[in-house]
Amino acid sequence: MRIGELARKAGVDVQTVRYYEREKLLEAPARTPAGYRVYGEKHLERLNFVRHCRSLDMPLAEVRALLEAASNRNVPCGDVDRIVHAHLARVKAKRAALEVLEAQLEALSRQCGSQPAPEHRVADCAILGELIHAAHGEACACHPDGEIEKSRG
Amino acid sequence: MRIGELARKAGVDVQTVRYYEREKLLEAPARTPAGYRVYGEKHLERLNFVRHCRSLDMPLAEVRALLEAASNRNVPCGDVDRIVHAHLARVKAKRAALEVLEAQLEALSRQCGSQPAPEHRVADCAILGELIHAAHGEACACHPDGEIEKSRG
DNA sequence: TGGAAACCCTGTAGCCGCTACAGAGTCAAA
DNA sequence: TTTGACTCTGTAGCGGCTACAGGGTTTCCA
Secondary structure, eight states, X not given: OOHHHHHHHHTOOHHHHHHHHHTTSSOOOEEOTTOOEEOOHHHHHHHHHHHHHHHTTOOHHHHHHHHHHHHOTTSBOXXXXXXXXXXXXXXXXXXXXHHHHHHHHHHHHHTSOSSOGGGOBGGGOHHXXXXXXXXXXXXXXXXXXXXXXXXXX | OOHHHHHHHHTOOHHHHHHHHHTTSSOXXXXXXXXXXXXXXXXXXXXXXXXXXXXXXXXXXXXXXXHHHHHOTTSBOHHHHHHHHHHHHHHHHHHHHXXXXXXXXXXXXXXXXXXXXXXXXXXXXXXXHHHHHHXXXXXXXXXXXXXXXXXXX
16 A cells, blocks of 8 residues: 555545654555555554544644553553543643633624624724723723733643 | 833733734834834734734734724724634634534543553553544544544644 | 656645744843 | 843744645556
C-alpha cells in the first residue's frame, strides 16, 4: 500500500501522513527502489489510532504518550488514565468558557437588531457602542462587571 | 506614555502591542529622539477595544474590520452586525462540538477506573482497549456509530 | 512508443496570535 | 560609574496541519 491509499483509507491528507512520520507518530515505512513509502495493515491501524485520538481533540504529544504506553503492555496504566482525565478536564474547562462567551456575544448582538439595515448607521450601532464603551473601561453588555480576562486556548 | 505603561494599563505584553502595530491594529505612534514609542489616551482606548474583542475571541482580522467600520460613522452598520453574528454562530458551533467531545471522553474514562492503580496494567486498560478497537474500525464507547469526523478549529 | 495524468518525493513557507530570545541602545537612580 | 529597568529591531518558535515549488515515477490509453 502506498501513501495515497493509506491516506484515503484513514481519511487524511497525504501530507498529514508524512507530517506524522516526521513527528514520530508513525514509524518510517519501507521504501520501494524509487523511494516510495510502502505501508502495511499495522501502519493503517496505528494511523487510525492517532486519528481517533485527534477526533477527541487530543494534542499529538499526548497521542504519542498513549502510543508509548500502549507498547509497554505489562506496566500499570496510570499514565493512560492521567492523560485521558487531564484531557477531559481541559475540554470541560473550554466548553464552560465557550458557554460564557456565547452568552456574552448574544447579549452584544441583542443590542442591535430592531432597526432595518439601511437606516442603521455605524454612529448609532449599539454593538459598536458597547465595544467602545468597554474600551473606555466602562461596564458593557457582554462583560457587565467590567472585567476582561484573557482567554487562552 | 511609553510602551511599557500602555501595555500595563491594557493588561497585555509589550510584545503584543508591537505585534498589533505590525498587524495594523494600532496606529504607529510618535517616537522620542531615541526611537521610543510615545502613546496617548487614544491609543489606549483603541488597544482596549482590541483586547475587548479578543476577550470575545474574535480573530484579529474581524477586529480590524470592526475598527474599519467604526471609523466610517455615517455608513450603514450591516458589516458590524454580520461580523458579530457570524462570530456568534462560530462560537455556538464550537461549543456544541465540545459538548459532544466531553460526552465522548466521559464515556471513555468510565471504561477505566474500578481497579486500583498498581494492579491495573496496560494490557487490560479499557481506555486503550477502546482506542485500539476504534483503530480497527470497530465501534467504540466514544464513537458508538463508528464514525470519526474531522474536528476543525 | 509516446505522451498525458496521476501519483510520489523533498523542502520550505504559511496559517493564527502571540511569546521568547538575541543583541543592542537608552535612561534614571544610587 | 555602574547597575538595573526599560526600550529597540529582527527572528524563531508553538500546534497541526496545508499548500506550493520543482522535481521524479508509474500507469494507462492510443
